Amino acid sequence: MSTSRKTSRKPLLYAAGVAVAAITLGVVSWQTTAPRQEHDRPTASASASDAPDSGAFAELKALARREAGDKLAVGRTDAPVVLIEYSDFKCGYCAKFARDTEPALIEKYVTDGTLRIEWRNFPIFGAESEAAAKAAWAAGQQDRFAAFHTAAYAEGAKAKGFGADRLTELAREAGVPDLDRFRADMAGEQAAAALRRDREEGYRIGVQSTPSFLVNGQPLAGAQPLAAFTAAIDRAKAQAKAQ
Secondary structure, eight states: OOOOSOOOOOOGGGHHHHHHHHHHTTOOOOOOOOGGGGGGOOOOSSOTTSOTTSHHHHHHHTTOOOOTTOTTEESOTTOSEEEEEEEOTTOHHHHHHHHHTHHHHIIIIITTTSEEEEEEEOOOSOHHHHHHHHHHHHHHTTTOHHHHHHHHTSTTTGGGOOOHHHHHHHHHHTTOSOHHHHHHHHHSHHHHHHHHHHHHHHHHHTOOSSSEEEETTEEEESSOOHHHHHHHHHHHHHHHHHO
């Protein structure tokens, strides 16, 4: 668990634009959660009674890309539930979710076709966060995103930093076959464009901390217990079936 005093908050530079976007989307409020507060089990900003296909929630649900060629996603494109995850590789609580919760969700829901998980790179801790995001994208171009994700979020990985040599080491650990291509992709414009796309999406809808999630458009903030995610997914699946 991270002991950093930094909170996983968006830069103030974007605050005004995010406020306008949030109003446009129906004033969707994301609960921001500092790392030291994560263990207090933060709650989602949307309640279970919120209509999933009305107003802002319909717009948030529509953010699911369901692209067959998405290298940073796992699960069927026609899955009834899509979990969108906004994360940073330097975020200790993102790592907690990746190690403690996500594997169980994949085993329980992705394997049976219920759930699709779509990753959004949302680096907010500076240059190394951005470099790691581009590296993850580059690993994905060789179908090694999941393995890179696991390696980068392994216990103790964050403490080693995400400098250029370390990112190559993680790519090697993840089994990326062509490291020269990996380094070229990481430094290329396509990686930068993919990062901009993800980050601008997050800022536009008012994401303020990492990790943050959408479950069929319903916001869920923080590395909450597994039960919070299973409840949200089960509810979204029932709603999708009813429709």
